[in-house]
Amino acid sequence: MATDRYGNTLHACTAEGAGHLDRAVEALLFFRPEVAPAVEDALAASPGSPDAQAFAAYLGVLGTEHTGAAAARPRFEAYLAGLDADALPARERLHLAAAGACLAGDLHGAGDLLEELSLAYPRDVLALFAGHQLDFLTGDAVRLRDRIGGALSAWGRADEHRGPLLGMYAFGLEESGHYRRAEETGLAAVERHPRDVWAVHAVTHTYEMQGRIADGVAFLDARADDWARGNYLTVHNWWHYALYALEAGAEDTALRVYDAAVHRAESAGLAMELLDASALLWRMRLAGREEPERWARLADAWAERADPPFYAFNDAHAVMAQVGAGRIAEAEALVVDRRRWLAEGEGDPARRTLSNHAMTAEVGLPVCEALVAQGRGDHAAVVGLLWPLRRRLQVFGGSHAQRDAVQRTLLESALVSGDHDRARLLLSERDGLRPDSPYNWLGRARLADAIGDAALAAVARGRAEGAAKGLRPAAPGLGAVPEPPR
Structure with a gap:
């Protein structure tokens, strides 16, 4: 029976199919x-392979494209219709159950099943990767860290793909607030594989x-040839570059990156x-531009x-x-439609x-309502909607950096509405993490200014x-952005 490069036995899979799975x-x-x-x-090569079928199902879901999931379901259901799943080995059985849960929209259940799979088969990389991405989509920072951390002991330092696992672990560490350890682990992953764009991320x-910010720009500038084109994270890592530019006050640079890499005429219109x-x-816009x-x-x-x-994050x-x-x-x-969908x-x-x-229900709809209220200039309503959610925004997915757009919306509306106590508290929280942030x-x-302290405002x-x-001096790329893909 065929096996993959990690030693996992592949049911109903030919040697050719196994080679393609390793490549995938x-x-x-x-x-x-x-x-x-x-x-x-x-x-x-191996249409009966549960691994290949599950892999295709995961790809249909992890991009958060509803059309991808819709296209993947019929083939997966046709495969299951002629299958005695109970006769399959445990690993493949769990993969199919997790893939089915993904396609049914139960991302949390799928993550649970993949965690069970990784417990017994910690060298199943597909399970680790798919589970890690599900943890990201559901905003589960602790499991984003521990799913990979729990498997690493099964991987020797000489294992070729220990590096990408370190990159995933670094992201979980970062989302859990272990910044120094995350940086060390991520840099170790990049050292092993310079084009490990998830580790770069x-x-x-x-x-x-x-x-x-200066360290971030210098890091991306030095490695632009490795991350800036030809991969599924190209746009997202350019987005991070633009965020650095904004923080440094280089709005024109951020817009150059936006036009050349983030949203171009040639963009495919993918949700992410x-x-x-x-x-x-x-x-x-929140900054007034x-x-x-x-x-x-x-x-x-x-x-x-x-x-x-x-x-909901989309x-x-x-x-x-x-x-x-x-x-x-x-x-x-859109808000009315989602409200109706929940009621149904x-x-x-x-x-x-x-x-x-x-x-x-818990986060997505009230965030959308708050954004609409912000657009109408009803800042008191924005504060009323977002204040109770500010420590629970992870429920609808994304990273801390991504969700900061919502946190900034709350702060902006607190300032504009004259809610000085909440604005002070929010700024104090931010200062503790980024004491040198111009924003x-x-x-x-x-x-x-709002409380009439001109001296403090000037300082x-x-x-x-x-x-x-x-x-800016420590971040030369803000004046000479590496050429984005055209």
Whole structure:
């Protein structure tokens, strides 16, 4: 019987199919586009392989594209129809159960099943990767860390793919607040595989969360040839580069990155890319910079998707684009649709197994409502909606860096509405993590203005200006962005 490169026995799989699966897993680990054709090759060579069938199902879900999941379901269901799943080995049985849960919308249940699989088979890389991505999509920072940490002891230091596991572990460490350990682990992964773009991404997050903007830009500049083109994380890592530019006060650089890499005429309109585009422009909007033409193009791209209720995190970013473009009626229509969808699911036990149902009800819908209220200038309503959620935003997925767009929305509305106590508390929380952040100092200056403390406001603005200037000399890329893909 065939085995994969990690020693796992592959049921109903030929040697050719096993080779294609190994190729697909390697492409998956490094976010290379050839992963999908490699899976199709594995299915063609071994259509009865549970691993290949589960792999195809995971690909249909992990991109958060409702069309991908819809396309994957019929083939997976046809495969199961002729299968005695109880006769399969335990590992493959768990893969099929997890893949089925994914396609049914039960992301949390799928994550549980993959954790059970990894307990007995810690060298099943597909299970580790798919589970790690599900932990990210559901905002489970502790499991994002511990799923990989719990498997690492089964991997020797000489194992070729220990590096990508370290990259995943680094991201889990970062999301759990272990920034120094995350940086060390991520850099070790990049040292082993310079084109491990998930590890690059993990290190980039550690600098973002600590406000180490100059270090982050220098890190990305030095490795641009390894991450800046030809992989599924290209856009997202350019988004991080643009965030660094914004923090340093280089808005024009951020917009150059936006136009050249984040949202271009040639962009495919994928949800994860549009999400990054919305999050970047929204931060600029909160800072007072309107970009009507860019917003209009982005809102059009979201409208072309016509997404049904599928992933609440995407919904929030679609609403950002609609509000940013001044299309408040469209944003309100999305809110009404999601409210109706939740109401229709009341009393339906099957709907309750959908991860997106809870994600929408608990966080996604109120965040969308708050974004609409922000667009209408009802800042008291924004504060009323977001204040109770500010420590629970992880429920609807994403990373701390991504969710910061919502946290900044709350802070902005607290400042504008004159809710000085909440604004002070929010700024104090941010200061503790990023004491040299120009954004935080500018917020403190605005609060000081509002309470009539001109001296404190002048000091805070001086600190903001000094911090921003201090970032630029150590970050030469902010003046000469490496050429993005064209």
